[in-house]
Every structure is written in C-alpha cells, then in structure tokens.
Amino acid sequence: MVIEKIKKYxxxxxxxxxxxxxxIAFGILMSASIIRFIYMGWVEKMxxxxxxxxxxxxxxxxxxxxxxxxxxxxGLLLITALFILIGFLYRISTISFFLLFTYVExxxxxNYLNHYYFISLISLIxxxxxxxxxxxxxxxxxxxxxxxxTYRYFIFLPQLQMFTLYFFAGVAKINYxxxxxxxxxxxxxxxxxxxxxxxxxxxxTWIAYFFCWFGCIYDLCIGFLLFNKRTVYFAYFLxxxxxxxxxxxxxxxxxxxxxxxxxxxxxxEKFHIAILNFLEKIxxxxxxxxxxKNNSLHPIIKxxxxxxxxxxxxxxxxxxxxxxxxxxxxxxxxxxxxxxxMEKAGTAFFFVEDKKSGKRIEIDNKDYLTYMQEKMVxxxxxxxxDYAKFLKEEYNKKGLSDIQVKVQSYVxxxxxxxxxxxxxxxxxxxxxxxxxxxxxxxxSY
Amino acid sequence: MNTKFFRQLTxxxxxxxxxxxxxxxxxxxxxxxEEPEDAFDKSGMLINYADNIILPAYQSFSISLDxxxxxxxxxxxxxxxxxxxxxxxxFVVAYTKYQRCDLFELGPAENTGIRxxxxxxxxxxxxxxxxxxxxxxxxxxxxxxxxKGFPALDYLFYGKQETVIVASFTNTNTKQYxxxxxxxxxxxxxxxxxxxxxxxxxxxxxxxxxxxxxxIGLLINQLNYNLDYLKNAKIxxxxxxxxxxxxxxxxxxxxxxxxxxxxxxxETLDLxxxxxxxxxxxxxxxKGFDDYLIHLKVQHTSGTLxxxxxxxxxxxxxxxxxxxxxxxxxMTTNPTVVDAAYAELVKLLVLLKADLPxxxxxxxxxxxxxxx
Numbered sequence: 035m036v037i038e039k040i041k042k043y044x045x046x047x048x049x050x051x052x053x054x055x056x057x058i059a060f061g062i063l064m065s066a067s068i069i070r071f072i073y074m075g076w077v078e079k080m081x082x083x084x085x086x087x088x089x090x091x092x093x094x095x096x097x098x099x100x101x102x103x104x105x106x107x108x109g110l111l112l113i114t115a116l117f118i119l120i121g122f123l124y125r126i127s128t129i130s131f132f133l134l135f136t137y138v139e140x141x142x143x144x145n146y147l148n149h150y151y152f153i154s155l156i157s158l159i160x161x162x163x164x165x166x167x168x169x170x171x172x173x174x175x176x177x178x179x180x181x182x183x184t185y186r187y188f189i190f191l192p193q194l195q196m197f198t199l200y201f202f203a204g205v206a207k208i209n210y211x212x213x214x215x216x217x218x219x220x221x222x223x224x225x226x227x228x229x230x231x232x233x234x235x236x237x238x239t240w241i242a243y244f245f246c247w248f249g250c251i252y253d254l255c256i257g258f259l260l261f262n263k264r265t266v267y268f269a270y271f272l273x274x275x276x277x278x279x280x281x282x283x284x285x286x287x288x289x290x291x292x293x294x295x296x297x298x299x300x301x302x303e304k305f306h307i308a309i310l311n312f313l314e315k316i317x318x319x320x321x322x323x324x325x326x327k328n329n330s331l332h333p334i335i336k337x338x339x340x341x342x343x344x345x346x347x348x349x350x351x352x353x354x355x356x357x358x359x360x361x362x363x364x365x366x367x368x369x370x371x372x373x374x375x376m377e378k379a380g381t382a383f384f385f386v387e388d389k390k391s392g393k394r395i396e397i398d399n400k401d402y403l404t405y406m407q408e409k410m411v412x413x414x415x416x417x418x419x420d421y422a423k424f425l426k427e428e429y430n431k432k433g434l435s436d437i438q439v440k441v442q443s444y445v446x447x448x449x450x451x452x453x454x455x456x457x458x459x460x461x462x463x464x465x466x467x468x469x470x471x472x473x474x475x476x477x478s479y
Numbered sequence: 480m481n482t483k484f485f486r487q488l489t490x491x492x493x494x495x496x497x498x499x500x501x502x503x504x505x506x507x508x509x510x511x512x513e514e515p516e517d518a519f520d521k522s523g524m525l526i527n528y529a530d531n532i533i534l535p536a537y538q539s540f541s542i543s544l545d546x547x548x549x550x551x552x553x554x555x556x557x558x559x560x561x562x563x564x565x566x567x568x569x570f571v572v573a574y575t576k577y578q579r580c581d582l583f584e585l586g587p588a589e590n591t592g593i594r595x596x597x598x599x600x601x602x603x604x605x606x607x608x609x610x611x612x613x614x615x616x617x618x619x620x621x622x623x624x625x626x627k628g629f630p631a632l633d634y635l636f637y638g639k640q641e642t643v644i645v646a647s648f649t650n651t652n653t654k655q656y657x658x659x660x661x662x663x664x665x666x667x668x669x670x671x672x673x674x675x676x677x678x679x680x681x682x683x684x685x686x687x688x689x690x691x692x693x694x695i696g697l698l699i700n701q702l703n704y705n706l707d708y709l710k711n712a713k714i715x716x717x718x719x720x721x722x723x724x725x726x727x728x729x730x731x732x733x734x735x736x737x738x739x740x741x742x743x744x745x746e747t748l749d750l751x752x753x754x755x756x757x758x759x760x761x762x763x764x765x766k767g768f769d770d771y772l773i774h775l776k777v778q779h780t781s782g783t784l785x786x787x788x789x790x791x792x793x794x795x796x797x798x799x800x801x802x803x804x805x806x807x808x809x810m811t812t813n814p815t816v817v818d819a820a821y822a823e824l825v826k827l828l829v830l831l832k833a834d835l836p837x838x839x840x841x842x843x844x845x846x847x848x849x850x851x
Contacts, residue, residue, distance in 0.1 A: 224519075285848045286848050381829045388723060393723040398711060451779035
C-alpha cells in the first residue's frame with residue numbers, strides 16, 4: 035500500500051523546470067568554486083607541491099598528474115561546469131565533471147571535505163537527470179524539442195541527496211560531546227568574541243549549548259520541512275539563517291552558498307517555471323514546440339540508485355564495527371556527513387629507527403609535508419601509516435635498509451588536553467590501512 | 480506570512496528556550512562559577528604585544544646594531560686587539576638582542592625575511608672565503624643566505640686566533656665584506672621598524688580574529704616556529720637527533736663564539752615565555768595568551784592548561800641551565816644532560832603547538848574547513 039503510494043508519487047508527471055534551474059545553479063556555483071580554487075593557488079598547494087600523497091583505501095592507484103596535467107584537469111573542470119550551466123554536450127559534460135572532480139578528491143585524504151564528497155555524489159546523480167532536455171544549447175545546436183514534463187523521481191534524487199546530507203549531519207550531532215558538553219562550539223564561538231554586538235554573547239556557555247542544540251535539531255528536521263510543501267518557504271528561511279551564521283563563524287568557503295542556492299530545488303513548480311520563462315525571455319530562447327516526452331530510467335539504474343542510497347544510509351554507522359572512540363581513532367569517520375564535529379589537534383614526532391642499534395633519526399615533518407598535511411597526519415592514524423611507509427622508502431633510498439618507523443604523538447580532542455595518541459613502540463611502516471582491520475595500536479581515549 | 484508560519488516560529492522559540500533551560504540546569508550541575516560579564520580584551524592583548532613587546536624589541540635591537548656598526552668602523556680603521564675586544568662585546572650584545580626579536584617574523588619582518596637573512600647556521604665558511612677573495616657577491620642570492628648575518632660575523636670575528644683575525648682585517652675585501660654585511664642587516668632592521676611604525680601596527684592590533692592571517696594566529700604560529708627552531712636547530716641537530724645519534728657540534732648556533740650558544744638558546748626560551756605571558760623586557764606583565772587561557776578557563780589533563788604550560792617552561796629552563804658551557808662540547812661529552820633539556824622542550828612544544836591553538840580556536844590553514 036505504502037509502496038504503491040510512493041511509486042505513484044515518484045512516477046507522477048511534473049514540470050522539468052526545477053531540474054533546469056538546478057542544472058544552471060550547479061553550473062554557476064561549480065564554475066565559481068573552481069575559479070576560486072585556482073585563484074587561491076590551491077591547485078599548486080594541494081596537488082603539485084606535496085612530496086607525498088595520502089590516497090584512500092582501495093584507490094591507492096590514483097596519483098596526481100604533473101603540474102601541467104593538474105592545471106588541465108582544473109581547466110576541464112571549469113569548462114565542463116560551464117557546459118553543464120548552458121546545457122551543452124550535457125551527458126559528456128556531466129560524466130567528465132563527475133570523473134574529474136572525483137579523481138581530484140581521491141588524490142589526497144588531506145583535502146577530504148564532506149562537501150567535496152557531496153559534490154561528487156550530486157554530479158553523479160546529475161548524469162542521469164534529463165536536466166539538459168530543456169533550455170539548453172544542446173537543443174539549439176542539435177535542433178531538438180524542449181521537454182516540458184518529466185517524472186517526479188528525477189527531482190526527488192537530488193532532493194534525497196540533500197536530505198541525506200542534512201539528516202545524517204544531524205544524526206552525527208547526537209553525541210555526548212556535542213549535546214552535553216557543547217563541544218567544540220564551546221571552544222570555537224569565544225574565538226569570535228570581538229564581533230560587534232553579539233561578541234560578548236559568544237563567550238557565554240549557554241550560547242554554545244543553544245547553537246549545538248539548534249544545529250542538531252535543524253539538521254534533523256530541515257529535510258522534512260523542505261520536503262513538505264506547506265513548510266518549504268519557512269524552511270528556506272531557516273536554511274538562509276543557518277548557513278549565513280556558519281559562513282560568518284567558520285572557515286568553510288563556498289559550501290554555505292552552495293547549499294543556500296541548490297535547496298531551491300524544493301520550491302514549488304510555479305517558482306521554477308517563472309524563473310525559466312524569465313530566462314527564456316531575456317535570452318531570446320524560443321522553442322517552437324514543447325513535447326511531453328518521458329525518458330524513464332532504466333530499471334537497472336533505478337535499482338542501482340536504491341543501492342546507492344542504502345549504502346549512504348549505512349555508511350555513517352560503520353564506525354560501530356571498530357573498537358575505540360570514533361572521534362579519537364577516526365575509524366569509519368569519513369563519508370558520514372560528520373561536519374564541524376570536533377576540535378582536534380596534535381603533534382607527532384616521527385622516528386626512523388635502525389633496527390640493529392636502536393639509533394634514531396627524528397624527522398622534521400616540514401621537510402616532507404605541507405602545513406595542512408602535517409596538521410592532518412598529526413591526528414589521523416591512517417595517514418600516519420602512509421607517512422611511515424613513505425619515510426621508510428625515503429630512508430631506504432638513502433641507504434638505510436634495516437629500519438622501522440615509530441611515532442611519538444599527542445592529541446587533544448575537544449579540549450581534553452593532549453594525551454599520548456599512538457603506541458610509540460609500534461613499527462608503523464608494517465601496519466596496514468586495510469579498513470577491515472582494527473587499528474589496535476591506537477591508545478585508548 | 481500565515482498563521483502556520485507563526486505557529487512554527489513559536490515552536491522553534493519554545494525549542495530554543497528548552498535548550499536554554501537545559502543548558503542552565505547543566506551549568507548548575509557542574510557547579511561552574513559565574514562567568515565574567517565581559518569578553519576577553521583581545522584588542523588590549525594585541526596592543527600590549529605591539530607596543531610593549533614587539534616594537535621595543537626591534538628598537539633595542541636597532542640600537543645594538545648601531546653600536547656594533549660604530550665599534551666596527553673603529554676596528555676597521557684601526558684593527559688591533561683592544562678594538563677587536565670592543566667589537567666582540569658589541570657583537571654579543573647585538574646577537575643577544577636579535578634573539579629577542581627572532582620570534583616576530585610577521586608583517587614587515589616576514590616580508591623582509593629577517594630570519595632567513597640574519598641567522599642561518601651553520602654558516603658556509605667556504606662560501607664566505609670565496610666571496611671575500613673574489614670580492615664579488617650578491618647578498619640577495621639564495622646561495623649567500625648561509626654566508627651572511629650573525630653566523631658569518633661569528634666566524635669572521637671568532638673563527639680563528641685573535642691575532643690572525645686582526646691581521647685578516649687589513650685586507651680591503653674582508654673589511655668591505657663585513658661592511659656590506661652590517662649594512663644589509665641595518666637596512667633590513669630599519670625596514671621592519673619603519674613598517675611597524677607606518678601602518679603595520681594598526682593592522683596588527685585591529686586583526687582580532689583567530690583565522691589564519693590574524694595577529695593571534697600569526698603570533699602563535701611564530702611562537703611555535705621559534706620553539707621548534709630552538710628544539711631542532713639549536714639543540715637537536717647538533718646533538719645528533721637527525722643523524723642516528725652522531726653529534727655535529729659544529730652545527731651549534733654561535734659555534735665560533737662557543738661560550739654564547741647556550742645563552743642564546745636560553746634567550747630564545749625566555750622570549751617564548753615572555754610572549755606567552757605578555758611580559759615586556761622591563762618586567763611589566765600585561766595581557767597575554769596566559770590571561771586568555773585563564774579567562775577561558777581552559778583545562779588540561781590535570782589542572783589548567785596555563786598551569787601546565789608555566790610548569791613546563793620552568794622545567795625546560797631548569798634543564799637548559801643544567802647544561803655546562805660551551806654547548807658544542809657538551810653535545811659529545813655530556814649528551815644525556817643535553818638530551819634531558821631536549822625532552823622538556825618536546826613536551827613544551829606539544830603544549831604550545833597542539834593545546835594552545837586548539838583551545839583558542841586558532842585556524843592554522845587557508846584551506847576550507849569541513850562545511851556544515
């Protein structure tokens with residue numbers, strides 16, 4: 035019965051306008067993001083200058099290209115984003131954007147951000163949407179007719195992806211540190227005590243609690259409020275308030291603006307049709323006749339999408355399969371929409387040790403790691419392994435054969451104060467990053 | 480704007496109030512003391528750093544450089560032993576004063592590249608000899624970074640027997656080389672002071688955030704850089720920390736005037752401690768990072784973070800003081816004593832590099848953080 039209802043809802047016919055507006059918004063935001071990324075000099079900083087990279091488990095074969103190659107990749111990303119915007123070679127452009135963007139994100143764990151992961155997923159979904167079937171250069175160039183309506187599920191897919199991000203970000207906030215200790219906001223908010231008007235308020239404990247609880251409730255509810263036609267505009271008001279606040283307080287780049295823009299896909303049809311009509315008018319885009327043509331998704335792809343979301347729903351809970359405190363060990367931490375959840379910092383001193391004599395070389399991390407890499411390696415065990423293996427290789431090249439790599443490391447988590455993080459007697463170069471194995475050499479929290 | 484909207488607004492407000500009461504209840508439960516009404520005066524802290532600590536350090540360094548210049552011109556015109564002794568004493572004063580502003584590599588000092596131009600050691604004696612004998616050298620070249628600054632002067636004033644040194648300054652090229660060295664240093668030092676006086680002071684005291692380019696962020700980064708430098712360059716590397724325990728005494732700072740190496744190391748520690756405490760050289764103690772931590776009631780594993788840091792400073796100082804002079808010979812004759820000091824510096828580094836920025840919410844990178 036319920037299944038029938040859902041089926042009926044998903045296969046109902048709706049205007050294609052929301053998808054077109056979504057495509058345009060995505061294209062604009064991605065072009066801006068890529069330009070910003072290049073302008074900030076991050077291509078060089080993240081993908082050209084580093085001497086060592088930290089690939090993801092199962093993607094160790096992903097390597098950065100030489101400098102020119104990386105710039106070409108980013109150039110192509112910009113071009114494909116613009117093509118998506120104008121709806122040119124839509125299928126090729128979306129596939130290329132997805133592959134290139136994901137490739138870049140897989141090069142180095144250092145740069146992992148949930149919002150990059152989100153962009154990867156959205157661009158993957160975009161490949162299968164008929165978002166280029168109306169108000170597009172493709173239709174002009176290839177003399178195709180604009181499509182007027184499409185299946186509801188095409189709009190539902192990106193909506194569900196956004197819902198997933200919010201909802202699981204909310205689920206992730208249901209933890210002791212966040213709700214009971216108001217951490218890390220208790221640390222982060224006072225840093226803004228110099229703000230006019232609200233500054234002194236930000237040092238108050240109750241404000242940290244208020245933000246934490248509000249953030250948690252917001253994340254859990256906002257998806258539902260957006261889906262509900264009666265509350266969508268109120269929800270959007272909350273989206274604006276929430277993301278403006280986070281963009282003021284945290285160093286999170288484009289993400290708030292991306293979210294504020296693309297959530298309009300939840301708006302009523304009328305809104306999108308009005309915008310589309312306006313755009314068609316100012317661009318002199320005339321369609322001789324619009325057709326009611328439905329391309330449905332291949333059944334296999336439909337099932338694949340079901341699997342795609344089921345996996346996403348399970349990912350945040352995989353940490354339960356590992357020992358130890360999640361925030362401390364970070365086993366199963368990524369790909370779960372855990373955003374702005376902890377203030378973690380550490381110091382790690384690595385040693386290359388001659389097995390026979392026990393004599394050591396202390397590594398100056400600055401010699402091998404970028405600033406950002408050092409910060410990440412200092413608190414993330416899986417990156418420590420990669421680094422240890424890299425150091426072993428480096429020193430093998432220098433003619434030291436019988437060596438092991440150890441670390442003396444201290445980490446503070448949400449203001450806990452630094453404690454020993456890793457067993458300093460373990461040879462990290464022999465450990466594995468296999469995600470199916472527990473990292474039992476991490477000190478318990 | 481319908482009634483629905485208002486109903487939702489009410490619900491949200493109620494939720495907010497609920498959180499508020501929950502948090503207040505929570506506060507009582509933990510018996511937290513009432514919080515002070517005012518936010519921490521970051522502006523006052525930065526003004527203290529700028530006016531009572533940083534600028535005076537450079538001014539005092541500048542004065543010592545002038546005296547060094549004067550002593551050198553006397554010696555240059557009349558190279559003899561008494562003049563050399565006078566010159567050496569001025570050199571030690573200037574090098575000491577340099578240690579007291581070495582940490583402030585931000586703003587104009589960063590643009591001028593004070594550290595890289597003033598104190599790269601061990602100095603490249605071969606390069607210095609070549610430069611002097613050919614008389615052709617460009618101090619802005621990277622190849623000359625370790626052939627100038629204090630380490631080069633240290634070698635030229637102390638590197639041989641005094642009579643030999645005096646004799647070497649009859650050579651025009653040697654005279655000119657040192658003149659050029661000192662001119663470069665004086666020029667760069669003046670650039671920094673001018674930079675602070677003209678506009679940098681204002682931008683420094685008005686940058687109140689904790690993000691990457693903020694004054695607090697820069698200061699904490701430099702504090703750690705300096706401590707790292709003390710730990711590695713001044714102690715660790717000569718001790719053999721990077722060379723399987725094989726000591727390299729000649730990699731000590733001020734290797735040729737060897738009885739000062741340890742003094743300079745202690746000066747560096749003192750400076751880091753003064754900066755942490757917001758203390759000026761004349762002993763007046765105003766707002767600093769210590770007060771900031773106290774204000775925020777930052778805890779550590781046992782007791783407050785500020786207490787842990789203060790304790791660690793005094794431990795590190797005690798262990799450094801325990802080393803006999805000259806430091807370079809201790810590297811081989813008494814490595815365990817040096818190593819004990821090294822171990823305390825490591826602990827101090829952990830507190831200042833991880834705990835301090837983490838508890839102040841200092842961002843250490845330009846990259847975007849994880850969005851929400």
